[in-house]
Amino acid sequence: MLELHSINSYYGGSHILHDINLKIKKGAIFSVLGRNGVGKSTLLKTLVGLTSSTEGKLLLNDEDLSRQPTFARARAGIGYVPQGREIIPDFSVRENILMGCFADPKSKPVIPDLVSELFPYLMENLGRAGGLLSGGQQQQLAIARAIATNPQILLLDEPTEGIQPNIVEQIEECILTLNKELGLTIILVEQNVRFAQRVSDQFLILDNGRVVAAGMGKTLTDELVQKHLTI
Numbered sequence: 001m002l003e004l005h006s007i008n009s010y011y012g013g014s015h016i017l018h019d020i021n022l023k024i025k026k027g028a029i030f031s032v033l034g035r036n037g038v039g040k041s042t043l044l045k046t047l048v049g050l051t052s053s054t055e056g057k058l059l060l061n062d063e064d065l066s067r068q069p070t071f072a073r074a075r076a077g078i079g080y081v082p083q084g085r086e087i088i089p090d091f092s093v094r095e096n097i098l099m100g101c102f103a104d105p106k107s108k109p110v111i112p113d114l115v116s117e118l119f120p121y122l123m124e125n126l127g128r129a130g131g132l133l134s135g136g137q138q139q140q141l142a143i144a145r146a147i148a149t150n151p152q153i154l155l156l157d158e159p160t161e162g163i164q165p166n167i168v169e170q171i172e173e174c175i176l177t178l179n180k181e182l183g184l185t186i187i188l189v190e191q192n193v194r195f196a197q198r199v200s201d202q203f204l205i206l207d208n209g210r211v212v213a214a215g216m217g218k219t220l221t222d223e224l225v226q227k228h229l230t231i
């Protein structure tokens with residue numbers, strides 16, 4: 001269980017997230033929705049400790065991570081796939097994946113079996129520079145790097161953004177496999193509301209850094225979408 005209690009988050013003097021309270025069940029797919037600029041990415045960055053300051057409490061399975069640095073949160077089991085993927089273009093596919101292994105100083109720099117099963121393209125192109133991959137392939141690489149951190153929870157920031165439709169389906173399938181077959185808890189920032197409606201166990205909608213709606217996936221109705229997500 002991941003719990004947020006009265007979380008406020010800031011970039012310098014800018015107060016972005018206001019009094020966020022959340023409980024995310026182990027094994028859930030949790031969607032974070034909202035219009036552009038409302039604080040969705042900031043919520044994920046807050047969970048991994050990448051905003052400039054945060055108040056409130058963050059607990060993972062009762063362990064208090066609130067004052068822990070990013071590397072300790074990765075070690076505790078929070079994996080992160082940032083918006084825009086942020087792979088290292090001059091590193092090979094293999095090197096990009098193995099970067100994830102450094103999250104745990106005791107783990108060996110070995111590509112996890114799961115990555116070989118999920119991403120045959122990456123395995124066939126381990127020597128290729130990451131920057132030469134297509135957007136969809138880079139997304140797979142960013143997910144593979146996060147898997148190499150051996151996470152319990154995977155944060156995915158707009159994983160299908162800017163990716164061609166046939167690859168979007170593959171990425172969505174991969175997210176479902178990670179959740180349903182491997183039991184990973186998924187926190188998903190997603191513009192594809194239909195996908196979120198289909199797969200979410202829980203959701204929240206942000207507006208201007210505040211939670212304006214939240215609940216179980218089946219209560220993410222078209223009326224809510226119309227009210228909070230249409231422009």
Ligand SMILES: Nc1ncnc2c1ncn2[C@@H]1O[C@H](COP(=O)(O)OP(=O)(O)OP(=O)(O)O)[C@@H](O)[C@H]1O
Nearest residue numbers: 011014016034035036037038039040041042043083
């Ligand atoms: N590094 C930063 N420094 C200062 N302000 C920032 C920074 N990053 C984001 N912001 C501001 O924080 C607010 C929330 O941004 P955030 O990226 O979290 O929104 P979002 O909902 O993820 O948007 P989008 O859907 O466009 O990705 C915006 O007003 C944005 O300008």
